[in-house]
Amino acid sequence: MSLPLYYYLAITAVYILMTWALYLPYRVAHLHFMVVANMAISGYFGGYAAINWHWSFLAVFAAGFLIGAVVSFVVSIAIGDAPTFAVVIVGFTFIYITKTVIENWPAMGSTMGMFGIPLVNHILLYAYLFVLVTGFFIYRFDHSRLGRAASAIFIHRELATSFGVNTKYLGMFLQTWAGAIGGATGVLYGFIMNSLFPNFFTFPIIGATMTMLFLGGYTTMWGPLLAAPVLWGAPLLLPTAVASWRQIIYGVLLIVILLLRPEGAITRPFIVKVQTTIFQWMRIKKV
Amino acid sequence: MAVFLAQIVNGISLGSVYVLLVTGFNLLLLVAMIIHYSFPIVVVFSMYISWIVLGLTGGNMFLGLSAGIVSAVLINILTAPMFQHIMKKRGDVDINSTMVLSMGIGMIITDFLSHSVNSGFPIAFPDSLTGRGEPAFIRLGVISMSRGDMLSLTLGIIFVLGLFWILYKTRAGRAFRAIAEDPNGAKLVGIPILKTGLQSYALTGLLGGVSAVAMSILLGSASPGLGDQLGRKVLAVSIIAGLGNLKGGLIVGISLGILEALVQGYWSGTWSNSIAFVVMLIAILVKPKGIFGMKL
Amino acid sequence: MNKSGETILSVENLFVSYGHVEALKGVSLEVKRGEIVVLVGSNGAGKTSIMETILGVNQTRKGRIIFEGREITNLSSDKIVRSGIFLVPEGRGVFSSMSVLDNLLLGAHHNLKNAKEKTAYVYELFPVLGQRRNQIAGTLSGGERQMLSIARALMSNPKMIMVDEPSIGLAPKIVNDIFKILQNLNKEGYAILLSEQNVYKALKLADRGYVLETGSVVLDGTSEGLLHNTDIRKAYLGA
Numbered sequence: 158m159s160l161p162l163y164y165y166l167a168i169t170a171v172y173i174l175m176t177w178a179l180y181l182p183y184r185v186a187h188l189h190f191m192v193v194a195n196m197a198i199s200g201y202f203g204g205y206a207a208i209n210w211h212w213s214f215l216a217v218f219a220a221g222f223l224i225g226a227v228v229s230f231v232v233s234i235a236i237g238d239a240p241t242f243a244v245v246i247v248g249f250t251f252i253y254i255t256k257t258v259i260e261n262w263p264a265m266g267s268t269m270g271m272f273g274i275p276l277v278n279h280i281l282l283y284a285y286l287f288v289l290v291t292g293f294f295i296y297r298f299d300h301s302r303l304g305r306a307a308s309a310i311f312i313h314r315e316l317a318t319s320f321g322v323n324t325k326y327l328g329m330f331l332q333t334w335a336g337a338i339g340g341a342t343g344v345l346y347g348f349i350m351n352s353l354f355p356n357f358f359t360f361p362i363i364g365a366t367m368t369m370l371f372l373g374g375y376t377t378m379w380g381p382l383l384a385a386p387v388l389w390g391a392p393l394l395l396p397t398a399v400a401s402w403r404q405i406i407y408g409v410l411l412i413v414i415l416l417l418r419p420e421g422a423i424t425r426p427f428i429v430k431v432q433t434t435i436f437q438w439m440r441i442k443k444v
Numbered sequence: 445m446a447v448f449l450a451q452i453v454n455g456i457s458l459g460s461v462y463v464l465l466v467t468g469f470n471l472l473l474l475v476a477m478i479i480h481y482s483f484p485i486v487v488v489f490s491m492y493i494s495w496i497v498l499g500l501t502g503g504n505m506f507l508g509l510s511a512g513i514v515s516a517v518l519i520n521i522l523t524a525p526m527f528q529h530i531m532k533k534r535g536d537v538d539i540n541s542t543m544v545l546s547m548g549i550g551m552i553i554t555d556f557l558s559h560s561v562n563s564g565f566p567i568a569f570p571d572s573l574t575g576r577g578e579p580a581f582i583r584l585g586v587i588s589m590s591r592g593d594m595l596s597l598t599l600g601i602i603f604v605l606g607l608f609w610i611l612y613k614t615r616a617g618r619a620f621r622a623i624a625e626d627p628n629g630a631k632l633v634g635i636p637i638l639k640t641g642l643q644s645y646a647l648t649g650l651l652g653g654v655s656a657v658a659m660s661i662l663l664g665s666a667s668p669g670l671g672d673q674l675g676r677k678v679l680a681v682s683i684i685a686g687l688g689n690l691k692g693g694l695i696v697g698i699s700l701g702i703l704e705a706l707v708q709g710y711w712s713g714t715w716s717n718s719i720a721f722v723v724m725l726i727a728i729l730v731k732p733k734g735i736f737g738m739k740l
Numbered sequence: 741m742n743k744s745g746e747t748i749l750s751v752e753n754l755f756v757s758y759g760h761v762e763a764l765k766g767v768s769l770e771v772k773r774g775e776i777v778v779l780v781g782s783n784g785a786g787k788t789s790i791m792e793t794i795l796g797v798n799q800t801r802k803g804r805i806i807f808e809g810r811e812i813t814n815l816s817s818d819k820i821v822r823s824g825i826f827l828v829p830e831g832r833g834v835f836s837s838m839s840v841l842d843n844l845l846l847g848a849h850h851n852l853k854n855a856k857e858k859t860a861y862v863y864e865l866f867p868v869l870g871q872r873r874n875q876i877a878g879t880l881s882g883g884e885r886q887m888l889s890i891a892r893a894l895m896s897n898p899k900m901i902m903v904d905e906p907s908i909g910l911a912p913k914i915v916n917d918i919f920k921i922l923q924n925l926n927k928e929g930y931a932i933l934l935s936e937q938n939v940y941k942a943l944k945l946a947d948r949g950y951v952l953e954t955g956s957v958v959l960d961g962t963s964e965g966l967l968h969n970t971d972i973r974k975a976y977l978g979a
């Protein structure tokens with residue numbers, strides 16, 4: 158496989174996972190940027206453990222997943238039921254603090270970055286296996302009783318409470334799960350790039366995942382799945398002079414979609430339409 | 445003790461800038477009903493406009509600073525239709541999507557600044573504006589204030605008082621408060637909602653422009669990342685005070701300035717900025733709905 | 741009383757829907773200068789919808805609204821208030837975080853000229869409000885709030901006042917006071933469009949009435965006539 162294609166596929170997996178990590182808590186209207194901090198914390202831990210303690214990739218991956226879950230869980234005790242803007246600012250401050258700690262910690266490579274994270278065979282396979290497993294569980298969640306409860310909370314938090322939905326536990330559950338995905342993805346990212354830089358875990362990834370979520374559509378899991386490859390890939394096809402304006406392109410796209418199609422490209426009615434078309438097509442085939 | 449007093453005074457100057465920013469942010473929240481996270485990014489953009497015009501006119505203070513103020517008002521008025529469009533389309537105000545829209549605007553401005561102005565390097569304002577290197581303007585025992593500190597503090601006080609005067613003593617201010625309390629009721633008594641909303645965008649733009657002037661004088665420099673950093677601080681201050689709580693924002697804004705100045709006085713280094721964030725993070729985690737109560 | 745018979749407001753064949761809910765299905769009515777006209781009907785009949793549509797809060801799907809010979813259909817609320825219509829909303833609609841004086845001045849938002857004289861005039865009509873001008877409206881009693889809401893309407897120099905269910909949640913004695921106030925205002929020449937569930941009292945006060953059921957006028961006539969109508973007596977007066 159050519160190197161550019163390899164990186165395209167690998168980073169696409171990272172963005173799909175991170176956008177899903179953002180998607181899950183947004184089911185209850187929480188814009189949980191904390192997952193980016195999870196990505197950094199677990200990613201750096203993983204890099205350190207692999208370089209200095211020679212942990213295997215799978216061990217590091219599992220540890221990253223767990224650390225992400227634990228950190229997000231602890232925070233979710235406070236903000237599992239908080240208003241959206243409070244969740245947003247907690248995420249931002251966490252990202253900022255994490256970045257400052259890394260930048261001032263020589264063992265983590267400070268501002269220079271961490272190098273020498275070992276190569277792993279079949280990392281692409283692991284990455285997409287994780288995408289598959291995560292996607293499966295998100296699908297199951299979306300079509301469960303809890304998924305419907307989440308939709309109710311998104312529309313009207315107080316009303317949902319009066320129907321007996323425990324908004325706090327559901328919020329905590331989703332934030333924890335998202336944190337775990339973020340942590341594991343951080344480890345994946347470190348092993349794909351073989352190096353980590355504190356600056357990556359700020360503006361670039363926040364802007365990109367937010368655009369992927371809202372452009373793809375935040376009401377179903379399919380929006381992020383389709384938006385990530387397209388939005389990550391499209392600028393790569395453009396001349397470098399244009400592609401370096403990636404953030405501005407994302408910003409403009411984000412604004413345009415919010416104005417024209419507030420629920421994003423792929424909405425629930427759209428999914429239903431696709432499903433019925435497929436079913437009809439299959440029935441015709443059988444006959 | 446000397447350091448302590450001196451830093452308190454510095455902190456109040458810094459705090460007055462935060463208060464300007466938070467008040468503008470809260471006003472947009474109350475009257476226009478948007479979470480304009482990127483409002484401070486617009487302000488930093490205005491600082492850049494001032495800097496550019498200062499460069500073009502060979503350091504004409506009046507033109508430079510006016511250009512900054514005008515640009516802040518213009519950006520606010522020009523972006524207003526986008527926010528109003530989102531709110532109309534959603535029927536009930538969807539405050540989350542206004543925040544995402546605002547973040548999109550912030551992404552564009554920040555990336556533009558880091559690409560296209562001064563090759564992305566921080567900009568510095570001339571000493572003739574900031575008063576750097578001049579002897580202290582006021583000296584009272586151990587306390588001394590530079591001309592820059594004095595000026596930005598005065599601007600802060602005048603404009604925050606002016607804003608409260610507009611809010612509580614004028615016809616437009618009365619309409620602002622009515623919309624903030626009950627938009628539907630305000631419509632019933634014949635207040636034109638969109639037009640009044642637009643006035644609030646213009647007024648906060650003016651406030652933003654003045655903040656840009658105060659910050660140019662007080663900080664003396666700006667960088668593309670400054671806006672994002674201020675955006676986080678302003679949202680945090682507003683949440684800790686209670687979203688939309690103007691008087692709470694006053695208290696918490698000044699406190700943040702003092703806290704930061706004290707930390708810098710005793711504990712220099714790259715860590716000083718994060719201490720404020722750690723304190724704010726704890727405050728939000730403990731009280732996600734704010735100390736003084738939300739006014740939303 | 742000056743009831744010249746000149747029509748000040750006429751609503752013709754009005755249709756209004758909220759999404760799929762048809763709230764008004766072809767309502768027509770008239771208010772003449774110096775008249776009190778009452779809309780009666782049970783919950784959800786469409787009384788509030790009529791008043792809010794006249795004020796331009798709801799978009800009409802069909803029909804026309806003409807005020808003083810000028811079509812005001814679908815104009816914005818602030819223009820309609822300027823033209824001389826003011827609503828005293830259901831549930832009073834006072835701004836409870838603001839002072840009594842602020843609330844009054846909001847009524848005159850579109851025209852603050854002579855605000856001093858106007859406040860003096862309403863303080864004369866409602867001495868309570870004068871004593872409490874700096875009190876926060878949220879601390880007023882229900883009756884006082886209703887007075888404040890009516891006084892606020894007067895501040896706007898209206899030609900017609902619409903009063904939506906003023907008696908809700910008030911003690912009978914206070915209701916009598918409020919009705920007395922409306923009667924006095926009417927004597928001063930204000931046209932009044934009133935909506936009420938307190939049918940007997942309302943018809944006693946009014947010159948004419950319209951009976952609404954699920955978005956349509958099912959009956960109309962003089963108050964005398966309606967008071968003696970057997971259907972009305974059965975449905976609303978418990979006789």
Ligand SMILES: Nc1ncnc2c1ncn2[C@@H]1O[C@H](COP(=O)(O)OP(=O)(O)OP(=O)(O)O)[C@@H](O)[C@H]1O
Binds near residue numbers: 789
């Ligand atoms: N904003 C709205 N959205 C949807 N339906 C509405 C809305 N406002 C009113 N309706 C519907 O329109 C119909 C008429 O309501 P309206 O409030 O005009 O009745 P009303 O006569 O004032 O009743 P009440 O005596 O209870 O105040 C009702 O069926 C109501 O459910």
Ligand SMILES: [Mg+2]
Binds near residue numbers: 788789905
């Ligand atoms: Mg009603």
